[in-house]
Every structure is written in C-alpha cells, then in structure tokens.
Amino acid sequence: MSTSHSLSGNAVIGQSGGPTAVINQSLVGVIEGLAGASCIDKILGAHHAVAGIVKNDFIELQDIPAERLERLALTPSAALGSSRDKPDADYCNRILKSFEKNNIRYFFYIGGNDSSDTCRIVNELAKADNYELRCFHVPKTIDNDLVNNDHTPGFGSAAKFVAQAFIGDNLDNRALPGIKINIIMGRHAGFLTAASMLARQHADDGPHLIYVPEAAFDLEKFKDDVAKIYGRLGRCLIAVSEGIHDKDGTPMMTKLATSVEKDAHGNVQLSGTGALGDHLADALKDHLGKDTRVRADTFGYLQRCFAGCVSQTDAHEARLAGRKAAEYALADDCDGSIAIQRVSNKPYEVEYKRIELTDVAAKTQTLDPKYIVHGNNIDPSFKDYLGPIVGDLPVVESLRVH
C-alpha cells in the first residue's frame, strides 16, 4: 500500500484471544511508541477487540498518565477486554468500514495466529478499497506457536507458572508418594507442557514423563511408561498436554470419553474440564491396582493470568514488541508483524524484526522433534532454549531423603 510517512489520523489498538500475564505490556508499548507522534490524533482502544471495532466501542488512551500506564503494564489479562471472534471476510469489511468512519489509519492488533490473519485480511481489503492504512500484528500467545518467532510474549510467564507449579508439586509428590498427572494447556503445541522440565533440580525430580501433542499418544505405552517409573521410584509425576492425540489424530480427550469402562451402574464417564486427567488416572488404577494413589490436576486458566508470576524477560519483550510495532508503523511505509528472533543465547539477546503478515498469519509452530525423547519426555537441551525466556526460578533444598 502506498502511503506517505506522515499518514495522519487515529490509531486503534486491540487485544485478542486468550489473555496473558503480559499482554498489557504490549498495549502500553504501542501507546508509548505512538506518544507524541504529530500524525496521530487519537489513540483508541477497541473494547473487546474486533467486536468493539465493528460496534464503534472505543476508549481513548492518549492521555493516560505514565504512572498509570506503568501500573496497567504490570496488570495481567487484557485491560481493553478481548474477544474470541474469528472474523470472516464480511466481518473484516465491517472492521474496515469502522476504520473509514473513524478515520483510523493505524491498526495494532495484539494476538495469536488468528489475530495476525485478521490483520492480513483487513489490510488486503483496505488495499483493494484504496484506503490508506497501516496494519501491525503484535505477537501474543502462551502456546508459543507462531512461526518465524523464536518465542512469543505471554509464553515465558505461563511457562514460569508451569515450572513453579511443578517445582512445588514434585516436592508434594515426594512427601506423599504416588502417581500425579498434571494437565497443561496447549491443544496443538507442546511448548508449555515441555516447560514443566524446568522443575527438575535434583536427581529423580519430576516430571518423570512429559507427553506433548507433537508425539502420538498410546495409552498402553503410557501405562507401561508410568509402571516402570513407579516401580523404580515409588512415585511418578507426569506432565500431559490437553491436546494429546492418538496416531490417527483423534484427541485423547474425546477418545477416552467414549471408550472408557462402565461403573457399577453401567454408566460411562463424559468429557469435562478435569476429564482427561481423570480418565488417565482411572486407566492407571486399572493397570496398577485400585489402591494405587493416583491423582490428577488440570492447571486451567491459572496458567495464563495468575497475578504475581511474571517472567521479567517476557514482560520486557512484550513491552518492546508493542513499542517496535508503533515505531515501524510511524517510521516506514509498511505493514507487518513483529517477530522476536534470538540473536544469541549467551548472553541472551533478541531482535524485533518486521515480517510480512503472510509470514505469520494462520500458521502454527510446533515443538522441534529434536526435543522430544521416546515420545514421553523432553530432552535436557530444551533448557538452553527455555531458560532465558523464563528467567530465575525458586531454588529448592533437599534432605535427600530416599
């Protein structure tokens, strides 16, 4: 799209999809990046993302004092409100109409791969309509599944939560031995589940087994895997992605819900929030004996918005991703997405590159197979990748009680 550098008008920012602990950092980053630009009139926040845009439901953001912005940046979840709407062409046309009506010339959309696709469609419609518009996608997802990104804002803090949860739960499982299954978010990508490996500090620390969606799940092998660890250690801590599926791609959540054994009343269990963990626990009890102590927890929403568990690296990068999007949009005649790419690991350093919207839109990154061991674990080398993103974790002491 051909635009001048001094394209004047209003800017709008939206926050889309599942909230994270640092998505407000990116919001504040965009606001800071736009502050003082003479070509920007109002900085608008879209209430509940695209849903607010099509309803002309905006809040003005340009006059918020710096100290309030800073508190906002430290606040988890999406302060503007979010949306699960996945706009089709017609919806995107309504977005464009709202932009034209409100003289919005800068569009910043903080979200995952669906959100980048919305950016792409709106951008293409604007071009076709000869409406000058700069569209920037700012990455965000705890799933860490955006292509062309080393990692994504939101993931580091969620991974820190998972790691801290496993540090505690491993000690809990040591104190009261048994089998413990923890179900982690991530339908298609296993990054967050794999992050549980950071909990290992001492010999025989859990998680002892890690199952990600990138490896086909086999219930019989699972039972054998657990039986071996349990036989050796008298306990077993297991990280399981909610998205595990069999070799044909059928999610275990569905499969187990329809093939489980009946109870004394001849009734079968259904799927539900805690169902995957419960089904796996039942399968293990059948295999190892009804008296085996087996428990399952599903971490649920706590993973993405827990207040007070933020990776400082993640917070910093989320802020900069937003700021860079604003700077690119103001400085150059361009659209795109901000991609975080690792320049070096020691010392850890990243750069914030502009990539085309089509380079990220609607694509899904998954865990590199080199990190997946025997389909039931994560290689120690994953820590080199993950460690700097998560930052310092609580270090625990052990009495080395057997």
Added chain:
Amino acid sequence: MSTSHSLSGNAVIGQSGGPTAVINQSLVGVIEGLAGASCIDKILGAHHAVAGIVKNDFIELQDIPAERLERLALTPSAALGSSRDKPDADYCNRILKSFEKNNIRYFFYIGGNDSSDTCRIVNELAKADNYELRCFHVPKTIDNDLVNNDHTPGFGSAAKFVAQAFIGDNLDNRALPGIKINIIMGRHAGFLTAASMLARQHADDGPHLIYVPEAAFDLEKFKDDVAKIYGRLGRCLIAVSEGIHDKDGTPMMTKLATSVEKDAHGNVQLSGTGALGDHLADALKDHLGKDTRVRADTFGYLQRCFAGCVSQTDAHEARLAGRKAAEYALADDCDGSIAIQRVSNKPYEVEYKRIELTDVAAKTQTLDPKYIVHGNNIDPSFKDYLGPIVGDLPVVESLRVH
C-alpha cells in the same frame, strides 16, 4: 508426667498430612530451638512421619549448616516426607516402643488436628508406661481449622495463592466474559475459599459469589444467584469449596454425581477430580442456555505447595511456632501444642501460647457465621482478619472499561 528439666536423650521431628508452602519453616524452627541444648543428643527427622518412626527410619538433622537450613526453610512441601497414616492405639504403641528403643525423649509433630491427636495418644501411653517424654504438636494446615488458634501456619500462603489466582482470573473473566467456577480445597472449613474475597480491588470485581461448607448448598438457589449476577454484569466469577453439601449434609460432589442428567447415550457422569466444577457448570448451562460460556477450574494441589507464592507473615509464624515448641519443651516440664493467637490487629501482633494437647486434638474449627452473608458470600470484614495473615498482594490497574 513428672520430668526434670534436664531430661536427656534424642529428639524426633515429624511432618504429617498434606504439605504446605511453609511446613519446612516449622521443621527448621524446631531444629533451631533445640540447637545447642546439652540435654539433646541427636535431632532425628522421621522419614514419612509416624510411618518412619515405627520403621526406625530416621535422618540426623543436628549437623546441618545454617545456610542449608535456611534454604530448606524456604523450600515448599515436607522435606522429611509426610504420611496420611492415622495411628490407632496399637500403632501409637509401636511409636512409643520406637521412642524407647531409640531413647527419644522429645517428640515434635508438625501437622493438623489428626496429628495433634496422635501426639495426645502417644503422650498418654508414655505416661501409662512411665516413660518420660515431652510431646509437642506444632500447628500446620492450609484448612486453618484448628481450634484455639487464630489461624494456622500454611493457611496464609495457601490463601495468598487463592487470592492471586482470583486476581488474575477476575481480570481474565472481565476480558472474556462468561461464568467461571473455581473449586477450592477445604472439605469442612471454608477459610481458604473465603480467601478468594481478597481479590476484590475495583467495583464489580469477582469473586461475585462464594460458597463455603459452613452454609448449606442449594442447587436451585445457586442457579438463581448466578443468573442474577450474570444478568447484571454479563459475567460471574464464583468460588466454591470442594466440601459444599446440602442441608442434610450430603456432599454435593457425591450428590451431583448420582443425580445428574444423562447424555445422548443415556450415560451418567461420575465423580472425579474436576467433577464438582463440571457438574455445577452443566447445571448452569441447563439453566441459562447451552450457549452460555461456563468454565470450571479445580485449583487442586497447586494451592498448598506452589513454589514462589509464600506469605511472609506465614513463613515467619511457621518458623516461630516450631522454635517456640522446642523452647517450651526444653524450658518447662510440659507437653502441649503451640497455638497462634492474635494479640492486636493494628499493629498486627500474635503470641505463641502453649495449650494442652486435648485443647486442640481431633477438633475442627470452622468459619465464624458472622462472615457468611446470605449463604453465598463473605462479608468485607473478613479482610480485617485475613489481610495481615496473607500480606501484600499484587495491585492491579483498570481502564474501567464497562
């Protein structure tokens, strides 16, 4: 029991029941309190509590360097290992035999009301046997349900976890409105569930409804309660204790599992880890329409051992409770339990009193009815009680988006 102040021999410490984030503080407190006492030969840790005592499975603790003790104190869960064993008279006799065999003259048992009862029984058996023994119970329970205590070590940190989880989840629920149910630990006492009220910082912040086991639960009233809030705010965040029961005392976890509607296959849901939340969510969907966005999470074990979420007050008090038990045992010819009692609220100050084992053993404290409002909420005055125990919480900023 008549003993001299210079009763000489070994000491043993055990950690019992569900672990907490600060139970190792109490362990270290006892060790510190005994350190240097000429009448103490070895300080033994019982591996897995009473189970280790009867198996002569001990670890020596008297020579651990101070800096390692300090790291141990900061480590969640029970470093000695714990046990769910609830000793009967015969089991307690075996404990006493182990004490006699190992010349154990000081017994410190860190645990809840069952553990204090074990102390009481062992103490009485020792008296009957004319075996000189000093028995001290050190309070610990995230349930906060010990009588004659203002509150108990472990509760403050678990309450902090629940509050921080709700601070985040309230913002999550604001961003993506719907109905969210969170199931909190506590079979008989609602303190931990009530702690969710600390998450309220701004107008209309959740939790909007709080259900504790101290108030009879009525499913029809629950559905009406939620419908009202949901109608007014377009969202509803709900804290539910796992121990809620109907007016006849039947746990809802059991009741809902046997009386729920059948699915398309004519099958009924069973109980499980996430079952209570799922059943309540299903009931709300039936009431408000299948398209209503209803989610449920069960916080599970994360509440008691999450690494990196500790109330400093709780950590300090857990340490002192252990130290005081050692000091009482060494200084006076007495047995007992350490009771934390509040001396003043502003400034917050507690004392560590010695009470008789029979004053705490096998009794259960529940939430004062004055804090329970309409059977579905917690009075703001509960914050005066709870605030100092939990300490500072993350303060969040709002754009006051409607």
